[in-house]
Amino acid sequence: MLDRKLPAFLEAVACDRLFVVCDEVVSELHTSLVTRLREALGSHTFLTLPATESEKTTNRLAELWSWLADEGATRHSVLILIGGGALLDLGGFAAATYMRGIRTVNVPTTLLAMVDASVGGKTGIDYHGIKNLVGAFHAPLEVFVDTSFLSTLPIEELLSGYGEVIKHATLMGKEAWQEILRIGDPAGLMDDEWEALIAKSVAYKSSIVEADPTERGLRRILNVGHTVGHALEAYSHTNTFRRALPHGEAVVFGLLIESYITSLIKGTDRTYIRQLMHLARELYAPFFYTCKDYPELLRLMRHDKKNTSGKIVLMGILEPGKVEAIELEGEEKIKEGLDFLRETFGN
Template sequence: MLQPISCNGYSIYFNEDGYEKLRQFIQEKNHSKVFILVDENTHIHCLPRFMGNMAEDFTAEIIEIEAGEVYKNIETCSQVWQVLSEMGADRKSLLINLGGGVVTDLGGFVASTFMRGIDFVNIPTSLLAMVDASVGGKTGVDLGPLKNQVGVINVPETLLVDTAFLNTLPPEQMRSGLAEMLKHGLIYDKNYWKEFQNLSALDLNDLDTLIRDSIIIKNNIVMEDPREAGLRKTLNFGHTLGHAIESYFLQNPEKPTLLHGEAIAIGMILETFLSREIEQFPGEKLEQVSSVILSYFPKVTIEENDIGSIISYLKYDKKNTHGNINFVLLRDIGTPSIDVRANNELITRSFTYYKEQESN
């Protein structure tokens, strides 16, 4: 059995143990009403399993939103607030967010702001949400193409990670979550990074352990720096350029829509290149990082005339201060460096480096 993880103000429980704790919590709190937020995919693929693991007399109102990052906005929040009001939600109600990062981010924000805050529980159903959105209390929505521009930091009452939900995911969604796990190794733990050199040798039990270890890494960082004054910024490795690429591709009808992890994977290669140029990150390790990431993530075509537009998105990054674009780079694997600046010429060269890499 995977042992629970204690976070700032709540605990993360796993699999069967998690359902038992959730049943206890709901019984003790005696909420006036329970609501479950799902999207159209988790409604079909995850809700039946969740309800089957709850007590027979457990009842809840289901609220469904449309699936996809494009619906992670204030308009969707307004609709959910409206439905909560119409269904008689009050300050003693509970919102259970059953879904990937869009559902947990948006649902956490809806709960944190409805009647100035009601209880919420997160049940992440994608690998990305389990290892990333599940920890740290960041809630929020996008503002047009700008990622997570509006939100609050507020933790759930409890969090349940049921790895059986991963069986419902298509391969590209599994890969998307893998990007954040790779990132946790690169910024924090070289031994954890080594585990990913040969993932084909691992079985499902190994994956459960890797997921728990990834959550522990993120939790350790968040516990030490809950308000993102220093260390927590390291979690943004790969995200400065990754988010800009994700936003640009989202806005450009001629481009394929990239999943979060697919964009972050590119961002990590680009920012590891910057690390070599600025922080003297070892060249052979840059080659290794690129090779490992490209063994999981197919190359994405980024044309030369895309680069200027992608760079223009950097000004919206939330780590920026006083008009400066701040990067998280690496001095070595497991040794990050925060608030580093890079000029446009170097950033452009990082795209050239990515373009020259061979897909594995």
């Protein structure tokens, strides 16, 4: 149980004070668990915050800095973050920059946060309309995963997190990918099945991060689907669209588009694309856009951190378990990839 494991871990950590930031929705939905956790941790400073992607701003970051300063946090303090990916990104960046860095412990409460944001040390805020444009690498002391938090997740949030599980399985290779295909819709999985699936996903990502902590080489493969996916996600949060794409869903659409572009350039077999398309249609609703949206999507892609020498770079899936960086000459192949999803997914 989280209220036993976390305090036991912290007993062995030398610190002067504990500071806890909790997603206000989590605090409301899991009142009993959060109350037990606060009692088990003893005397500490507790703050609840709204924790959506729209809260990852300089204003909210400054609010966290001010709170830490006003409450007397020092470089010997520990900040515990309880919430989804947005809170872990924001709180982690505040910790990375306050007094040049204080330690954090992550308690992810969404599937997306459990398999993605809580692991790897990436922190940041959105800026100038670009997702995670400003941030820092700041690895947590420890991550505590408790699948009981999944019981209150809306199905859309569960499936968003599953998008990152799909991505990791793609990278792990054919065996992991076939397991995802056998599962299909994950909504009916039992707790022990979730724990096993999450453990595999986290172990894989951790192995990549340990080999390349600051994303100078191998770790870039974790960005498959993200060049296009981040652009779709960011653009969907403007007033242009009727619905905003959750991150994991955008990643799946990005995987489809980028894998198709890779097949155009490398002539790879499209079995994976067909399988992923079938799975995506089972799990996700269509996301509609038109050719008129391409200039803004391309503008967003040009800000991707993988780009080099003015060229858009994506990590292309050759087949499950095999990835290659693709530098794109011009924009035509991206437009063909956007055409592919627009013309096939909803049909």
